[in-house]
Amino acid sequence: MSLPIRLSAALAVVAVMSTPAHAQDATAAATALVDVIAPLPQAQAQLEAQLGEMRKGAAVRAMLASNPRYQMEAAKNQPAFNQGIARIGAMQADAVGPIMREMVPATRKATIAAYASAFTPAELTAITAFYKTPAGQKLIRQQAQLQGQVNQQMAQQYGPRMAAAQQALAPKIDAELKKLFPPQPAAGAPN
Numbered sequence: 635m636s637l638p639i640r641l642s643a644a645l646a647v648v649a650v651m652s653t654p655a656h657a658q659d660a661t662a663a664a665t666a667l668v669d670v671i672a673p674l675p676q677a678q679a680q681l682e683a684q685l686g687e688m689r690k691g692a693a694v695r696a697m698l699a700s701n702p703r704y705q706m707e708a709a710k711n712q713p714a715f716n717q718g719i720a721r722i723g724a725m726q727a728d729a730v731g732p733i734m735r736e737m738v739p740a741t742r743k744a745t746i747a748a749y750a751s752a753f754t755p756a757e758l759t760a761i762t763a764f765y766k767t768p769a770g771q772k773l774i775r776q777q778a779q780l781q782g783q784v785n786q787q788m789a790q791q792y793g794p795r796m797a798a799a800q801q802a803l804a805p806k807i808d809a810e811l812k813k814l815f816p817p818q819p820a821a822g823a824p825n
Contacts, residue, residue, distance in 0.1 A: 657750065663758035664749035668742060670765045671774055677738050685731050691716070691723030700800060 687693070698704035708715045749758060764770045 659755040660750035660753070660758065661746060663755040663762065664746045664753070667749055667758050667762040667765070668746050670762055670770075672742070672745070674739070674742060677742065678735075681734055681738055685727045685734065688730075689720075689724050689727040691719035693726060694719050694722045700797060702804075 753761065765774060
């Protein structure tokens with residue numbers, strides 16, 4: 635073993651030995667909790683599903699859905715427009731996919747650290763025990779669906795008002811954008 639590798643190994647051992655037992659216990663308990671509420675394989679599968687939808691253009695469509703010009707152009711030639719949106723979605727997924735895949739384990743690590751600092755090992759053990767009960771498992775299974783129902787209710791209740799407010803604001807935003815990006819003179823036209 636080379637000197638730098640031996641030195642790194644020795645420093646790692648010293649770091650673990652100098653870490654308070656409480657912090658080690660909290661990290662272990664937090665890891666157990668995260669393993670129950672957000673298993674890594676499940677998080678990775680959810681990400682791949684999200685990237686699959688992005689690849690089809692779902693994220694681009696969502697961004698452009700309230701844009702009147704998007705709606706007008708899409709109506710002119712829906713098949714060609716759909717193909718273009720899918721190409722954009724594929725580019726988007728290819729660009730951000732590797733970053734998002736890297737974020738999954740990083741998010742897990744940050745979550746473990748946050749839980750370990752916010753709760754004692756005993757509290758983490760109790761929380762984990764709850765999530766392992768039938769009620770806790772039901773909460774885990776239904777949490778996304780329930781949040782979706784709440785989001786849908788809020789969209790129905792406030793969506794029309796939000797859309798109206800955005801539509802009323804659109805001419806003002808367009809006017810400000812024209813100030814920032816004035817029209818360019820045509821090629822060959824005198825300035």
